[in-house]
Amino acid sequence: MTAGPEVASVVEHRSTPLPRGGRPRLPALAVFAVAVAGFALLPLLTGQHLTGLVGRFLVFALVAVSLDLLWGYAGQLSLGHAAFFGLGAYAAGLVLTGGGGVARSALALALAVAVPAGAALVMGYLLFRGGVGGVYFAIVTLLVSLLLEQLAITWISFTGGINGLFGMAPLDLGVVTISSLTSAYYLVLVVVTVAFAAVVWLTRTPYGRALTAIRSHEHRAHSLGLSIVTVKTVVFTVSCGLAGLAGFLYVPLERFVYPTQLGLVASTSVVVWVVIGGRGTLVGPVLGAIVVEYLASALSGALQGYWLLVIGLFLVVVVLFRPGGLHSILAAAWSGAAARIDRRRRPSGA
Amino acid sequence: MGLTILNGLMLASTLALVAIGLAIIFGLLRVVNLAHGELFIIGGYVVFAVHSAGASPWVGVLLAPLVVGAIGVVLDRGLLRHLYDRPLDTLVVTWGLSIALREILKLLFGADTKNVPVPVPGRVDLLGVAYPTYRLVLIATSAVVVAAVLVCFARTAFGAKVRAVVQNRDMAEAMGIASHRIDAVVFAVGAALAGLAGAMLTPLLGLRPEVGLFYLARSFLVVIIGGVGSLAGTVGGAAVIGTGEAGISHFTRPVLAQSLLFLAAIVLIRIRPQGLFSRRDVR
Numbered sequence: 001m002t003a004g005p006e007v008a009s010v011v012e013h014r015s016t017p018l019p020r021g022g023r024p025r026l027p028a029l030a031v032f033a034v035a036v037a038g039f040a041l042l043p044l045l046t047g048q049h050l051t052g053l054v055g056r057f058l059v060f061a062l063v064a065v066s067l068d069l070l071w072g073y074a075g076q077l078s079l080g081h082a083a084f085f086g087l088g089a090y091a092a093g094l095v096l097t098g099g100g101g102v103a104r105s106a107l108a109l110a111l112a113v114a115v116p117a118g119a120a121l122v123m124g125y126l127l128f129r130g131g132v133g134g135v136y137f138a139i140v141t142l143l144v145s146l147l148l149e150q151l152a153i154t155w156i157s158f159t160g161g162i163n164g165l166f167g168m169a170p171l172d173l174g175v176v177t178i179s180s181l182t183s184a185y186y187l188v189l190v191v192v193t194v195a196f197a198a199v200v201w202l203t204r205t206p207y208g209r210a211l212t213a214i215r216s217h218e219h220r221a222h223s224l225g226l227s228i229v230t231v232k233t234v235v236f237t238v239s240c241g242l243a244g245l246a247g248f249l250y251v252p253l254e255r256f257v258y259p260t261q262l263g264l265v266a267s268t269s270v271v272v273w274v275v276i277g278g279r280g281t282l283v284g285p286v287l288g289a290i291v292v293e294y295l296a297s298a299l300s301g302a303l304q305g306y307w308l309l310v311i312g313l314f315l316v317v318v319v320l321f322r323p324g325g326l327h328s329i330l331a332a333a334w335s336g337a338a339a340r341i342d343r344r345r346r347p348s349g350a
Numbered sequence: 351m352g353l354t355i356l357n358g359l360m361l362a363s364t365l366a367l368v369a370i371g372l373a374i375i376f377g378l379l380r381v382v383n384l385a386h387g388e389l390f391i392i393g394g395y396v397v398f399a400v401h402s403a404g405a406s407p408w409v410g411v412l413l414a415p416l417v418v419g420a421i422g423v424v425l426d427r428g429l430l431r432h433l434y435d436r437p438l439d440t441l442v443v444t445w446g447l448s449i450a451l452r453e454i455l456k457l458l459f460g461a462d463t464k465n466v467p468v469p470v471p472g473r474v475d476l477l478g479v480a481y482p483t484y485r486l487v488l489i490a491t492s493a494v495v496v497a498a499v500l501v502c503f504a505r506t507a508f509g510a511k512v513r514a515v516v517q518n519r520d521m522a523e524a525m526g527i528a529s530h531r532i533d534a535v536v537f538a539v540g541a542a543l544a545g546l547a548g549a550m551l552t553p554l555l556g557l558r559p560e561v562g563l564f565y566l567a568r569s570f571l572v573v574i575i576g577g578v579g580s581l582a583g584t585v586g587g588a589a590v591i592g593t594g595e596a597g598i599s600h601f602t603r604p605v606l607a608q609s610l611l612f613l614a615a616i617v618l619i620r621i622r623p624q625g626l627f628s629r630r631d632v633r
Contacts, residue, residue, distance in 0.1 A: 130619040150605045309453035315446030
């Protein structure tokens with residue numbers, strides 16, 4: 001009836017808080033260090049089962065962070081982010097089913113990042129140049145996820161169909177071969193930690209400020225001289241490259257790649273982690289991925305067929321009543337506690 | 351060849367029916383309803399329930415738009431109207447609703463495929479093929495309903511009110527149009543059209559809760575290719591997608607056909623962002 005995609009691309013984000021700039025503060029760095037140390041000690045304290053589970057949570061956390069960079073910062077929602085995660089996993093899986101060795105491992109890593117990033121570069125250029133953003137962009141990415149899952153199921157000779165890929169050779173990093181679950185866990189931990197720190201750094205550079213500027217007011221950012229198409233295309237490419245990197249990590253950890261990883265349920269999970277954790281906070285989505293996936297594995301027995309129903313209703317309720325997610329709840333508790341300590345230091349009689 | 355043409359015509363006309371519901375809800379409310387596919391498939395389940403109860407499937411076809419329209423009003427008034435100014439949040443909420451509705455359908459009816467018999471048996475010789483009569487009934491009914499919707503929005507007093515609200519909500523309210531009532535009615539009509547389409551297509555679908563998703567995906571292709579500039583564009587988009595999918599499926603798998611159309615749609619966005627059938631200056 002009215003208006004083209006260009007109107008739909010002007011999207012206001014009232015609910016997400018603007019990220020703070022500048023250097024990370026000391027308490028945040030301390031929490032980060034303690035968390036990484038805790039994850040590093042985990043395999044020494046628990047068994048294989050929990051190590052594998054937490055390793056998977058960390059991979060998912062990286063996917064959540066990659067979507068948060070795109071959605072929480074640049075305001076572009078991908079409803080099909082698992083497609084890029086899955087592309088990375090399939091690229092690495094296909095290379096490694098052919099055999100191991102250092103060269104193949106390096107190729108697997110390169111392709112796992114380059115294939116989803118390349119796909120995002122082409123798609124992003126075509127879409128953003130065409131003035132498609134916001135709601136339309138979300139729908140197009142949703143279609144990507146839906147179609148790729150169907151293709152992976154149908155194209156049996158290449159992807160192994162519904163059975164997926166298995167029998168991958170262990171990753172060979174030259175100095176060490178990732179053949180045990182524990183070594184895979186440490187690989188995941190190192191890569192996810194570095195990638196997370198890199199994304200936090202990125203959001204604090206001038207480029208990161210440009211992302212926020214575009215999200216909060218696209219036309220104003222444009223009139224200030226930012227190239228909207230370039231900034232959006234680059235962030236989409238980076239985000240999908242990170243999702244692909246997570247897909248790469250999934251291969252040594254699970255030794256199995258399957259079509260549903262690309263699909264809509266997986267894509268929805270990513271959105272759920274980010275929403276429940278809190279958009280535009282980077283830490284929130286990490287928490288969201290860990291908490292939601294932990295609950296999913298802990299409650300899978302009790303809830304059985306109801307888990308997806310709960311997730312669907314949760315999305316509705318959180319967006320309506322707590323758009324800031326877990327992060328906003330924790331931040332409120334933190335500042336409340338800080339205020340109480342502050343009052344105790346300076347007695348009210350003074 | 352004749353079969354491909356007739357299948358294309360059927361896909362195009364039924365797609366127009368589904369997509370036009372999506373398009374009018376988006377056109378007026380700026381709400382992209384990702385639960386549209388579930389509203390569509392609920393229409394199918396209404397027919398299944400009526401048929402299981404022993405009544406004529408036609409009762410189901412008549413009942414489905416009413417049931418689905420009512421669900422639409424409840425969703426709009428209860429949830430979505432609080433989010434009209436947050437488009438991406440609306441998207442996430444309707445996606446949540448889509449999942450929840452799909453799971454509720456699974457709990458109520460089971461995840462297996464249900465079969466509903468074709469209400470009009472027999473075949474008619476047309477273009478050199480014996481084509482099922484019911485599919486011809488589908489083509490005709492869809493064409494009539496879509497035409498009626500187009501006429502309603504272009505020619506009636508109600509249509510004029512809707513267009514007034516679209517152009518300038520505040521001004522329309524100042525002229526005495528109850529815009530929230532228009533919102534509710536439009537959402538109901540959009541949902542009812544999805545329900546009607548689902549009800550009529552049930553015998554051909556292999557009724558499963560997930561089928562709605564594929565119709566949602568196709569409807570979006572239709573809207574992207576047709577452009578959101580006009581309802582006529584949606585009909586044009588349905589014609590392209592419907593005949594395109596039937597035509598390409600003649601040579602290869604339907605999944606590949608859909609993927610090719612999707613790639614074509616993305617390239618098209620770069621060349622003609624406003625879609626094939628609308629002018630950029632239409633406001």
